[in-house]
Amino acid sequence: MRRLEWVPDGYTYPYVFKACGDLSSLLAGASVHALALVSGYTNCNVFVDNAAVAMYGRCGSANQAQQLFDEMLERGVFDTISWNSIISVYVHIGEGRRALRMFEKMVSTGDISIRADAVSLVNVLPACASVKSWRRGMEIHAYAIRRGLLDDIFVGNAIVDMYAKCGLMDEAKNVFDRMEVKDVVSWNALVTGYSQTGYFDGALGLFESMREKGIELNVVTWSAVIAAYAQRGLGYEALDVFREMIVSGSQPNAVTLVSVLSGCAAYGALDQGKETHCCVVKQFLNLEGNDPGDEMMVINGLIDMYAKCKSTVKARAMFDSIESKDKSVVTWTVMIGGYAQHGEEASDALVLLSQMVSDEYKMMPNGFTISSALVACARIGALRVGREIHAYSLRNRYDDAIVFISNCLIDMYSKSGDVDAARAVFDSLAEKNAVSWTSIMTGYGLHGRGEEALEIFDGMRKARLKIDGVTFVVVLYACSHSGRVDEGINYFQNMKKDFGVAPEIEHYACMVDLLGRGGRLDEAVDLIKDMSMEPTPIIWVALLSACRVHGNVELGEHAVNRLLELNFENDGLYTLLSNIYASARRWKDVSRVRLLMKRAGIKKRPGCSWVQGKKGTATFYVGDKSHPMAKDIYNLLDDLIHRIKKMGYLPETAFALHDVDDEEKGDLLLEHSEKLALAYGILTTASGVPIRITKNLRVCGDCHTAFTYISRIIDHEVVLRDTSRFHHFKNGSCSCNGYW
Template sequence: MKSIKSQSKLSRHVLTATKNAESLIIQTLDKSPDVRTLKKLHSRIISDPNLHSDTSLAIKLMRAYAARGKPEVTRKIFDRISQRNNVICNVMIRSYVNNHFYRDAILMYKSMLASGIMSDHYTLPCVLKACSASDDLRFGLQIHCPAVKKGLDLTLFTGNGLVAMYGKCGNLEDAKRVLDEMPCRDIVSWNSMVAGYAQNGRFDEALEVCKEMESLGVKPNPGTMASLSPAVTNTSKENVMFMKKIFLGMSKEELVAWNVMIAVYANNSMSTEAVDLYLQMETNGTEPDAITIASVLPACGDLSAVSLGKQIHEYVEMRGLKPNLSIENALIDMYAKCGCLVEARKVFDEMQIKDVISWTSMMSAYGRSGKGQEAIELFSKMQDLGLAPDSIAFVSILSACSHAGLLSEGRNYYRLMTEEYKIVPRLEHYTCMVDLLGRAGRLDEAYTHIKQMPMEPNDRVWGALLSACHVYNNMDIGVVAADHLFQLAPQQSGYYVLLSNIYAKAGRWKDVTLIRSIMKGRGIKKIPGVSNVELQDQVHTFLAGDRSHPQSEEIYEELESLLGKMKEAGYVPKTDTALHDVEEEDKENHLVVHSEKLAIVFAIINSKPGILIRVTKNLRVCEDCHVAIKFISKIAEREIIVRDTNRYHHFENGICSCGDYW
């Protein structure tokens, strides 16, 4: 009797200890432990017969390993469970999906059905997500049929999964039909539909869904903005303003909303707005993350806002956001656009991992600054490391050869691309070759190259030829190029101006007048020149003939004084490309107030002697400004970097890096 009582007491003690151990393990698993702790708990469970057979513990262990990115361990635990149900299978499927093993998730679902285990409203959303991520519309359709039979398509989560799957796979009509038939919809339902249209470039329909949401009293959230963002690259200003309206209606604590709006501005050539919004975000106290940084850095580069770019770089270092390929590539791009090649190369050299974009960005930076040999050295080093150049890398090296006048090297790279790497030339490669030949003065060969293209040349190809004709005063081929350009890009004022300048150089003023008459008849206006210069963390913008700046009077006085010194040094205004057949004095007065001259003089007045000046212009620098800035760099003893739409110009001691061809 005493022995029986002792055994009973021992059993209760063991049971209590087991329950305590189980409780402690559950508490630890619920706290998302690291992999090392998980392994210890796992060993404890395996070694204890009472815990080893506990299915609920196994499920928690599976979830914990999945959360730590270990779906292969989750699968081992799953395989050891003899009695499986849909809960266990759902955990396994979700483990695969959350770790991006989408094909495995689909195979797991098929195995589950083959074992006679029925799916439920938790299973289908996960499998549909796997179909979406792997663009498997065919299997998604197979899931939809049984979902309808069971009535699961009417549940919120399954309905949302169907909308997302059809939208991601491009079947937008079925996505909209599912959305319209859902008896209950939430913000995820609407955002999935918005994302479907946006990902397929149908921005107008995406906007209509947003308007339908609002009409039904559903307030857009940061997820809505994130869903819209794929479609707002190079879109209309009206669409950007619609995004701004959504953004303004949101809480300013939402980092996602800030990130999307900054990216929208940056991707639509609204760099000033992107930088301003970033500064507002800082003022608001919202801390930027890696996505914010990668989005705003290109805008800093576009504005040559190198001071702000350096501050952001310091923030990246302070917050330990490196290594991060997107940020580091964006830093290279920003420094390169600002003409800071030393800083760009330092970021490049310090990168632990480099991809083709990293190499391409650095080569492009050297190329646009006229440092073709440096670009060639990088290209060779990339090959030596076993990294195969892609078509974009060849665009960079061909462009570098073009800007540096390396004709034979450019031809060799073109041959390497087509014959060794078997890359089919795209329009960008043809543009580079036409530009390369044009720079060398081989206009007939460049024209022949265009005529032999297997596809129709675009405006950039003909534009490269027209630019070469402008430099070498080849009117015959220039007129042919212009004729094609007026058909391909009838509203692009720059091409009319180039042809007009070719006529003006030849003194054919009747033809100049004719071109201006055509422009007027078509409602085409010459795009006003705009130049940006950064000073003390603020970007100052100047238009041609601008007198709106608070320091305008001082700027014009200094410009007049500088002009006198330039003429004494031998400067003669290049009035032969002025658009009007008017008096030389009037032409000269028109040229002297171009925006880049005003920006440079402003920087000279407001910065210490010897400080480098950086200017960004929205148009190509005109010939007169190019000559004038060479004189200014020598007289003012300043290094001046001007980035126009075609390249970087490094002016120092009266010489420009472009060799007077751009």
């Protein structure tokens, strides 16, 4: 137009400014603005000036937009649209509070020609939502009623959306119900609000209402419903809705795909996750006009899905394929979190965290990264690394995630053998939530400190925090592992009456375990018979474990038969039964069980123990002679066993599970992995420093007895963590007091 020497006028410039804003081209916009100034079409033409204000805002230059608007005010060349333009600038750049201040100035000018209209409200209501200022939103809602603007569908939708994003779903639903005219945006606002605030049933119910009324479903609705299913852990339902969405011809966006991948991850649905990956490649990645940030969000979702579906090799391959400059803190965090969830790979999470903060990458972890790393430490009992991460978090002040990180610290210290450090973290918290109380109570339960666990429970009650089913699982577990049978029975019998918590299958399993450990097997059987629901495998496993402790062969066989009827087969089941037969010296039955395992293709997991040392962690398997210090380890064990035999130790040969003479069984017991780990710990740990051992199975009964004796002749506390609990051996006694 300019090449042809046509002169732009006041009608031309607003369209060109809009184009510059659409392209976010500040350079082009400023050039056009300069031309408009030279041509005399600004500072006198309110339409051109309003368009210029909007352009600067959309190009991210709020200061220039504000300067131009202030000049308009000084000259008195402004109108309602001018105010709407500057308000929308601040909403666009996420400055909700400044947008609200500009709206206040607008309605308080006293100029009767300047009155907030429907566009004003549609602009400012998202600002209320962004800063969660529901009180201001209510005032604007009242203003809309007074001015008769509520009949405008755009205003109604904005009010519904504002209340929903502020978490006031009842108010949002009331406005929605009173709207005489609704469109798909109205429905989307409410469905999304229900989904994002955790009212999943409300979201799904509204979705069904839309279907019944024949209202067409767009990507926002689909995404909200998929997210609602995924966040409830209903992965397959989320996938079904996603497939329905694709069939309908609706194009998924980043939010949709991340929600679907989240559903796959929650359910461990790897095959469906792979299907979604194919859909991502075909229908989303590398499409023209895609936001690079959205693409990375989906790629992060894929890494998270593969990791949580135990396909960490694929997840790591995707992670490594991303260029370093494109990896955000979220990318690093989902990979670290994926490793942390799997015990056998938790150490990889810590290696990755070390790389993340190294001089090569210099990436600053966020609160979720720190928490994921602490979960990894808890998985493998990496106390030293956990302490380093704790120190790092203190130096870098993660104030916005302090409670979340502190709860992970409590869990890490508890599961790494230092429950006193966990208590120190708990006591230091100025603000504690239910997870904080439950975490420290769980820690005390793991360490057999039932009295302290119940003191925490009393403190939780006095703090008037919600006592739910999870809390009572922890309480009953603590009672079981500290021999507080009668107290546990009392809590179980009164949990419904005093707290409104109905017993679930997990509570019954805890009670069977509690009664069984206490030798009250008849009461445990009666409890199972009186259950208001069908017993699941967790019930029979608890009973079978009690039968092993007390050598009740007949009842143990009954529990095994019930488990087999429920198609429950694993190596632990057969190991427990073998132990029961071995204790009764029924070697033919031991052989029969092993034959059954072989026919079923079930292999017994080899015992494995690892012990922390100055140079990292040393791992030992049963009969392990591969360690460079193997000769010294076995020589020390021979000496220790010889010394404790003089003190009264007798090898418990039933735990050797072989029909050979007792002398040979004693030699087999010597090779158990926890004994090898203990000897290594004694050889490499400074005097007086605790030796920390972790075992992948339940500690052997003979090893438990041997450790108790050995703790009388060494200058170390031995902290042993098995799959059930912690054992602290010191001065000839164990913290479990026989309840393990």
